[in-house]
Amino acid sequence: MLSRTAESLFWMARYTERAANVARSLGVAGRMASMSAALEAESAEWKGILIASGGEAGYLEKYPAVTPEAVVDWLVRDRDNPSSIFSCIAAARNNARTVRTALTVDMWGAISDTWNTLRRMPQAETSGEALTGFLEWVRERVLLSNGAATDTMLRDEAWRFVQLGTALERADNTARLLDVRHAMLARNSTAEYAQWQAVLASFSATRAYQWVFRDRLEPARIAELVILRPELPRSLVACYARVNELLDALAVGQGGRKGGCHAQAAETLSMLTEGSIDAIMAEGLHEFLTRMIERTAELGNAIQDFYIQVAEA
Structure with missing residues (x-):
């Protein structure tokens, strides 16, 4: 292409x-x-x-x-x-x-x-x-x-680039939206209940939370759902799993050729799949999400460099 x-x-x-x-x-x-x-x-x-x-x-x-x-x-x-x-x-x-x-x-x-x-x-x-x-x-x-x-x-390269753009944009948005409300997710107070509901609504995940946890709202679980649970299509781990799947398929279609974007995506997915919400909250939710926003921006640039700018050179 x-x-x-x-x-x-x-x-x-x-x-x-x-x-x-x-x-x-x-x-x-x-x-x-x-x-x-x-x-x-x-x-x-x-x-x-x-x-x-x-x-x-x-x-x-x-x-x-x-x-x-x-x-x-x-x-x-x-x-x-x-x-x-x-x-x-x-x-x-x-x-x-x-x-x-x-x-x-x-x-x-x-x-x-x-x-x-x-x-x-x-x-x-x-x-x-x-x-x-x-x-x-x-x-x-x-x-x-x-x-x-x-x-x-058709499930060809055109389809994969469309899906790749969607998945990467969704990952960036998920990290940004959650980061805006990181402070109230760090407080386990019933006074924040409406705010917690708002976080879930931002990801169309109100029913998903009840299906996954079958319990009352808790800030750490909300963060876990939106960051680490693959069942939620807008979670960071689900978005990065999709990005990795698409990048791997693009590589296969080009004779196995891979670049820095493939390594960056795989590293981030590994960090998410092996992570725990306790470790994330201990690090600081804001610090973790800031790092994810930066990683996603860097990955977008790496995809551009490998598949677009290099190809034009």
Whole structure:
């Protein structure tokens, strides 16, 4: 496969997944902010989602204060924010158009129709009382795109780069979202119960927690589920297992050729599968998650270097 095609497929998937992650995070932040009695607590919810999105610095350059309206505008429609829902779907569509012949009709239709609807959507339909419905629409459109890929793509290199982008973006988002709430997961107080529920909701894992543990919510178990339990599709270990599986398949398809990205992914997966939540909490949840965010960014760069930039040289 041409390296430019691989790059476009990889980033199409990353941007599509990112749009859904932002939508999910905004929905949870909105619900939690409405439950916060103190203004400072409400502001902290919105600031937390800015940090998780990686866009806090850019936001503060443009907006004087953290307010719900400004945060929603920044994360939904602001074109100055490369991680806004609008920017992500636009970037996904642009990458998809570049490699249209590598996509199935259903995939291209799902991505293109989403963009065409979004760009014509009045601002009133993406804010205020309409925000909840809009965020659900974004999630449904991404699910449709992912489903089209799963149901209609050949299991070839194109498919693997799409899945690789999705898995890597999901790992990054999982670490970031959990890190934003690391402090309250370190406190075993029933006063944090609603916050613990919010963490699970961020990963669509409320029912999964009850299925796995069949007990009341405990912060250490929430962290264990989201980091170390392979049953949860969005857990760090599940994401890295998928990344390793895809990288190995790509290597087989290229005569066994491997690079630094394969070693980095395998090392991180080994660390997760052999780790324990007690050791992670003893190290410090924030310190561990910061390390995971850095590792995931480094792995993304290594994949680019090995499969895209080197191939173009």
